[in-house]
Amino acid sequence: QVQLQESGPGLVKPSETLSLTCAVSGYSISSGYYWGWIRQPPGKGLEWIGSMYHSGSTYYNPSLKSRVTISVDTSKNQFSLKLSSVTAADTAVYYCARTDGYRAVDIWGQGTMVTVSS
Amino acid sequence: SYELTQPLSVSVALGQTARITCGGNNIGIKNVHWYQQKPGQAPVLVIYRDSNRPSGIPERFSGSNSGNTATLTISRAQAGDEADYYCQVWDSTTGVFGGGTKLTVL
Numbered sequence: 001q002v003q004l005q006e007s008g009p010g011l012v013k014p015s016e017t018l019s020l021t022c023a024v025s026g027y028s029i030s031s032g033y034y035w036g037w038i039r040q041p042p043g044k045g046l047e048w049i050g051s052m053y054h055s056g057s058t059y060y061n062p063s064l065k066s067r068v069t070i071s072v073d074t075s076k077n078q079f080s081l082k083l084s085s086v087t088a089a090d091t092a093v094y095y096c097a098r099t100d101g102y103r104a105v106d107i108w109g110q111g112t113m114v115t116v117s118s
Numbered sequence: 119s120y121e122l123t124q125p126l127s128v129s130v131a132l133g134q135t136a137r138i139t140c141g142g143n144n145i146g147i148k149n150v151h152w153y154q155q156k157p158g159q160a161p162v163l164v165i166y167r168d169s170n171r172p173s174g175i176p177e178r179f180s181g182s183n184s185g186n187t188a189t190l191t192i193s194r195a196q197a198g199d200e201a202d203y204y205c206q207v208w209d210s211t212t213g214v215f216g217g218g219t220k221l222t223v224l
């Protein structure tokens with residue numbers, strides 16, 4: 001059974017960098033699929049942040065591209081998100097996700113709430 | 119950028135059929151995926167590639183996609199189907215979600 005688990009600070013100060021990690025169990029990242037991040041502001045809809053193929057190709061939402069970096073650590077079987085220069089608008093539940101070749105998210109993490117506030 | 123339009127809310131009587139639409143420019147040539155999200159939970163994939171059900175999803179859930187509209191159909195609606203539903207496609211370098219539809223089962 002494939003499981004994803006997010007971890008990272010729940011509170012980030014404005015202008016700083018948000019950093020989250022997703023630990024994968026039950027499947028080796030290097031075996032395939034795309035691995036990425038999706039967020040959901042409180043009371044609002046889902047927003048795609050970006051994804052990365054296990055080989056290293058990355059795909060980012062153009063609206064966030066200048067601030068986002070997604071990387072994979074195959075030795076630890078985990079992947080990470082960095083979002084720089086955060087503002088209150090980046091406050092959201094952040095989900096890590098596994099995406100198939102048709103870009104459907106077949107596995108979701110439970111989500112982690114990140115608040116941007118001083 | 120590509121946009122997907124969903125109705126904010128849909129209501130259905132218990133046991134009847136609910137249809138949730140997802141509009142987009144020539145969406146019929148894209149692969150459309152549908153997710154169900156209950157309060158406080160992560161979304162769950164209920165339909166992928168327009169009309170395919172993942173393992174464990176009831177046959178009551180079906181999908182179609184043609185022209186400028188994709189549709190999620192829930193037959194014999196149950197109280198447990200009450201949730202937010204999102205459509206999603208891939209556009210160029212990113213996933214795109216619809217705004218979401220709140221399904222109420224009366």
